[in-house]
Amino acid sequence: MTSNASGTGAWTLQQRNNARQGRALAQSLFLGASQNAPLSANRSGVLSTASDGTQAYDFRVTVASGLTMTVQPGSAIVNRAGQGPYPAWRVPAAVNVTCDPAPATNPRNDLVVLRVYDAALGDVVPAEGPVAIQVITGSPGPTPVDPVTADATGTVTNWATAPVGSQAAGGGVGIILARAQVSTGGVITLTDLRRSTGLIGGVRVLLPGDSLTDPSYMPGDIAWFNGHRYWDGTAWQELSSSLGYAKGLIAKTVYNSEGVFDTQTETVGDGASFTFDPARSYQFDWQGTISATADRPYMSIGWRIANGGTVTNTSPLMYSTLLPIQGNGKFDKAHLTCPISGAAIAALGISAGTVRAAITHYITAGNGGSGWQVRGDNGVSPALPNKRHFAVFDTGLSR
Structure with a gap:
């Protein structure tokens, strides 16, 4: 005879859904933090929703002045064991928080946290409300330590280690946004400690508090850090490398000064x-841009x-050509490329690891001087605005 079991719930069969059922829905959508217990824990962290192209703004902490810091708006997931995740947010504007006065002797580590209180579970909700951005004050010391720490899910649950009694009490769960080390002179040195989380199946943008060695609990989890990485169940693998995709620009040097040469000796x-x-x-x-005299x-x-x-001018030569340029002080804008396989580079005696590639040049016999020009605007009208650069692109696996 068959034997059946009851499910816990569905969204939405109930006439009214309570808060825990809402968290159960969120729990099935966001990244897990347990390897062998489904829907038991979620990865706590910041959800990246805004960026200037180089850094995420969500819950970013900066020094406003003195001991006051500004915390940007943002969204986050805060896990609570046995209760599911709390999607928490601060919108629409940035807010300021302030540290306690500077210590008399030795620096002190304070932490800026996002803390969620649930009165239904016995938490004591503070004046700032059930979702609070707080400064947790540390103890001064020659080598100061953080007043609280996060667990394996990225959540702070044990507030009892906080030296200030009012901050240690009240319960709740939270995530760490930044460390503010306060000097005896009242100067804050900030360390961005935001960790990332995301939707199952989405690309998670790694934040400064993430470590490249942090494991994932979800095979197929995809993260971005200067390229896509995926978790294969035991280790992170580089998606672009494994599939042969091009990584694009991987190195670039921009030059702001004129580099003149006027010799028939090869110069790097x-x-x-x-x-x-x-x-x-x-x-x-x-x-x-290049000029000739x-x-x-x-x-x-x-x-x-x-x-x-x-x-140097004796390093392995990948490619060389004669470049025609105008004479008598005229300027030529040049854009030169050299595609080459890694195997061809290796055949020159170059091994894997850190290498440097560079332009090498000299005036051919019987020709006059030339010079690199940053903008090409030395008495030339109209001015040429482009600065010199040398860039390296990864174009994929060798075929």
């Missing part, structure tokens, strides 16, 4: 360093490469 110029993988292909790109405008130009951070 602009370059960039990057991590070389013989299994992948690359493209080297130089852009700038004679009417016989030819220059030899090429790309050399070397292990480490220095390229």
Whole structure:
């Protein structure tokens, strides 16, 4: 005879859904934090919803002045064991929080936290409300320590270690946003400690508080840190490498000054360093402007490469060509590229690891001088606004 069991609930069969049923819905949507117990824990952290292209703004903490800090609006997930996740947010405007006065001797670590109180579970809700942005004050010391710590899910649950009694009491769960080390002179040194979380199946943007070695509990979890990574169940793998995708721009050096050469001796110029993988292909790109001071405008130009951070005129030569340029003080805007496979680079004696590639050049016999120009605007009208740069692109696995 068959044997059946009851499910806990469904959204929404009930005439009225309580708070815990709402958290159960959220629990099934956001990243888990348990390897072998479904729907038992979620990864706590900040949800990235806004960025300037280089850093996430959500719950970002900055120093406003003195001991006052500004916390940007944001959204987050805060896990509570046995209760599911609390989706918490601060909108629409930034707020200020202030540390206690500076210590008399030795620095002190304070923590800026997002803390969620649930009165139904016995938490004592403070004046600032059930969702609070608080400063947890530490104890001064020669090597100060943080007043509270997060558990494996990224959640602070044990507030009893906080030295200030009112901050240690009240219960609740929270996440750490930043460390504010307060000096005896009242100067704050901030460390961004935001950790990331996200929806199941979404790309999670790693934040400054994340570690590249932090495990995931969800095979197929995809994270972004200068490229896509996925969790294969035991370790992080680079998605672009495993599938052969191009990584795009991986190194670039921009030059702000004029680099003049006027010799028939080969000179190594602009370059960039990057991590070389013989299994992948690359493209080297130089852009700038060149002038000549004679009417016989030819220059030899090429790309050399070397292990480490220095390229000389005896380093392996990847490619070389004659470059025609205008004479008599005229300016040419140049954009030169050199595609090459990692195998071809390795054949030059270059091994995996940190390498540097650079432009090398000299005036061919019988020609006059030339010079790199930053903007090409030395008495030239109209001015050429582009600065010189040397860039390295990863174009995917070698075929």
